[in-house]
Amino acid sequence: MxxxxxxxxxxxxxxxxxxxxxxxxxxxxxxxxxxxxxxxxxxxxxxxxxxLQEIPYLRIGEVVYGVVQELYNDFALVTIVGIEGIDREIVGGRQDGIIHISKISEKYVDEIGKMFRIGDIVRARVIKSKPSVQLSTAEPNLGVVKALCMKCRHPLIRQDNFLYCERCGRKETRKIANDYGNIKIKVKNKP
Ligand SMILES: [Zn+2]
Structure with a gap:
């Protein structure tokens, strides 16, 4: 396996x-x-x-997938786990990046915890690569693509502008990517 x-x-x-x-x-x-x-x-x-091994470099404009690791007042720390390539096949790797609260959404965000939660998988664009990687999710196709219920860890499904847990009935908010729930993330290792 x-x-x-x-x-x-x-x-x-x-x-x-x-x-x-x-x-x-x-x-x-x-x-x-x-x-x-x-x-x-x-x-x-x-x-x-x-x-997985570290991603050697990221270019500005590239779309990456990451996992939200920590939330602070002003930014989210994300571990980048792959770069989006052809057919959404991800080249696996690992590097940290941050999403500043002003780069999360096209709309004003007052509280980061309403947009991301630890463990969410996000699709984001690289807007700065040095000295540290900075990411943005302020586009309709960017944001959370997979999230688990905070209470019971069941995968959340989309209901209009909310995410919903079929197991425990909990409703949560996120900065949702417009294809949330419809994507199959396929990962391959860097050659
Ligand atoms: Zn639940």
């Missing part, structure tokens, strides 16, 4: 595997905590997810 998984992706059950590095368990099910490659220790049947 040599494949690349996204944060929150289902990996198997605790009857099949022992949870190892960069995974978490809910109700006997094991999920990946990061974007990385699955590694199974056959002797102990321990399942780990190994982080």
């Amino acid at each position: 040599d494949r690349i998984v996204l944060p929150g992706e289902y990996l198997g059950t605790i009857e099949e595997y022992v949870p190892g590095h960069n995974v978490y368990e809910i109700n006997g099910k094991i999920f990946s905590n990061i974007l990385g490659r699955i590694e199974i220790n056959q002797k102990h049947m321990m399942i780990n997810v190994k982080p």
